[in-house]
Amino acid sequence: MNALKQTLDLVVLFIYLIGVALIVYPGKVEKSASLLIIIRSLIFFSLGQAFCMNPLSIGELDHLFGMVCSGIAYYLLLTGVYRLTIEEPFHEKQQIEARINYLAYHDELTGLPNRRCLMQRVEGMIQISQKDTSKGFSALIIMNINHFKNINDSLGHYAGDLLLQLVSRRIAGQVDRNEELFSMGADEFAFLMTDRSSLEGCLIRARELLRLFESPVSLESGEYHISLSMGISIYPGDGTTAEQMIQNADTAVHNAKDQNVEIRRYTPAMQMKAKERLKLENDLRRALERGEFYLVYQPQVQLDSGETVGMEALLRWNHPKRGLVSPADFIPIAEESGLIVPIGEWVLRTACLQNKEWQMKGYRPICVSINLSIRQFLQPNLAGKIGAILDEIGLDPCYVDLEITESMTLDKETTFEQLNRLKELGVFISIDDFGTGYSSLHYLKDMPIDRLKIDRSFVSDVLEDSNNAAIVSTITSMAHHLKLKVTAEGVENVEQLEFLRQQHCHEAQGFLFSKPIQAAEFELSFLKPLLRLHS
Structure with missing residues (x-):
């Protein structure tokens, strides 16, 4: 036991x-x-x-x-x-x-108070101001990172998130008493200031925040200069409720972005413009179906011979009620809404059809330049789409030049992969508005591109501004060393043309040669028969 x-x-x-x-x-x-x-x-x-x-x-x-x-x-x-x-x-x-x-x-990414918290803070501020009239001015600033979508799309969402965190930290580090920073989601931030002694003091503070971004921000792929647009609403003049204050500041920041300025204070006229913008977007959605778009063409002239060697296809919109709508008004809306993808495909198809038609008529073949938006460029099946269109039309790819902007080249891996796919088709590739973006010269030498286009902002006052003259000269020299063609945009007078010739610029386009014109006029003015008959 x-x-x-x-x-x-x-x-x-x-x-x-x-x-x-x-x-x-x-x-x-x-x-x-x-x-x-x-x-x-x-x-x-x-x-x-x-x-x-x-x-x-x-x-x-x-x-x-x-x-x-x-x-x-x-x-x-x-x-x-x-x-x-x-x-x-x-x-x-x-x-x-x-x-x-x-x-x-709170916003999970930045740790900042979010829009809901902002609503409560603004409501509290209004209640205090109504009870104590001795309180000074209060202002709400909505801040938006310019070109954030380009950076986010080009470098990837991880880089975009990191940029948001860096921006929030840089601003949060400068928050004083009676101030608070909020995240509004995406690339927007709000900055609430209370008990300010004057309206001018609010604007001065806004400019101080802008100066925080005079130095670049460091991401894993390099350093980048960014800028902010700001919209301001002042209590009580620009709103007596939290919803009004936020909505009006948001309207003001979009107005600032549209006008390409840093700061805008809300005015009632902006609200009308915002409604017009919304209506324009709705009309834009139907414009393609209704056949309201058409193309104009601007010649590209070889400076040595004076011959027309190419043309740029440019989109125009003939609105049934508004008449001609400026591309500066509808292209940004198309970009933001995503409509630029089907519109861009229409532009590509129409321009290629027109070029093929002229070749079939017996004119000497020239190259047509077509702008690609960043949304188009980042499509995984872009090369397949373009190849299918060219096969369907029967146009040799060597007569198509696709223009991209520098901001599309931020992410080297994505850019090179897409450019190589496009080059396999046999098309030419140009970097448009060169000198205004973020491209790295280190990457540029390896890119499968054929041409640089000097932005018109450098050409317009090249005779008066020695800095712009130096930039044009440097870009032209660099293009020669990299065995790239170089085209100057915005040439308006003979003096500019002569300067470009002295710099050995290959081609130019601008009002000196012709404004953008419709296909019939372009055919009469600039196309030459492939074969001349001898009498």
Whole structure:
């Protein structure tokens, strides 16, 4: 009988030790406090069992120790089970609720208070101002990162998120008393200022925030200069409710972006313009179906021979009620709404059809330049689409020049992959508006491109501004060394043309040669027969 009891005691001890081992085994997993208590209880159970296994009388000291250890073990076990089943789930639920509540009022990426929190703060500010008329001016600034979408699309969402964090930290580091910074989602931030002594003080503070971004921000792929657009609404002149203040500041920042200025204070006229913009977007969605778009063509002239060697296809919109709508008004809307993709495909198809038609008529073939938007360029199947259109029309790819902007080349890997796919088709590729963007000269030498187009902003006052003259000269020289063609845009007079010739610029386009004109006029003015008949 004693032998059986000792065997059972050993089995129980073995079970306790196995229990400890099973709990302790995943050592790298962090243990909760309750599990650690249960482990201690099993250890005490094991000790108690070991002492009690001694076949001596109950009065012996080791048996007494065994009973004490067992008592401690039961206490620890009950405590551990209580914490594991009741206390910890309760605390975990509290933490989850606290996290949910935090995220309801804060942006997860930047940790800043969010739009909902801003609404509460502005409402509180208004209530205080209504009760205490001695309070000074309060202002709400909505800030938007210019060209953020280009950076986000080109460098990837990780880089975009990092940029948002860096911008928020840079501004948050300068927040003073009676100021607070908020995240509005996407690339927008809000800056609330209260108890300011003057309206001018609000504007001065806004300019101080702009100066924070005179130095570049560092991302993993390099340093980038960014800028902000700001819209301001002042209480009580620009709104008497939180919703009005936020909406009007948001309207002002979009107006600032449209006008390409840094700061705009809200005016009632902006609201009318915002409504007009929305209406224009709705009309734009139907314009393609209704055949309201057409193309005009601007010649590209070879400076050595004076011959027309190419043309740029440019989109125009003849609105049934508004008449001709400026591309500066509808292209940004098409970009933001995504309509630029089907519109861009229409432009490509129409321009290629026109070029093929002229070739079929017997005119000397020339190249047609077509602008690609960043949304088009980032389509994974872009090369396939273009190849299918060229095959369908029967146009040789060597008569198509695709123009991209520098901002599309930020992400080297994505850019090179897409450019290589396009080059495999046999088309030419140009970088448009060169000198105004972010491209790296280190990447430029490896890019599969054929031409640089000097932006008109450098050409327009090249004779008056020595800096612009130096830029044009440098770009032209660099293009020659890289074995690239170079085309100057915006040439308006003979003096500019002569300067470009002296710099050995290959081609030029601008009003000196012709404004953009419709296909019939272009055919009469600039196309030459492929074969001349001899009398």
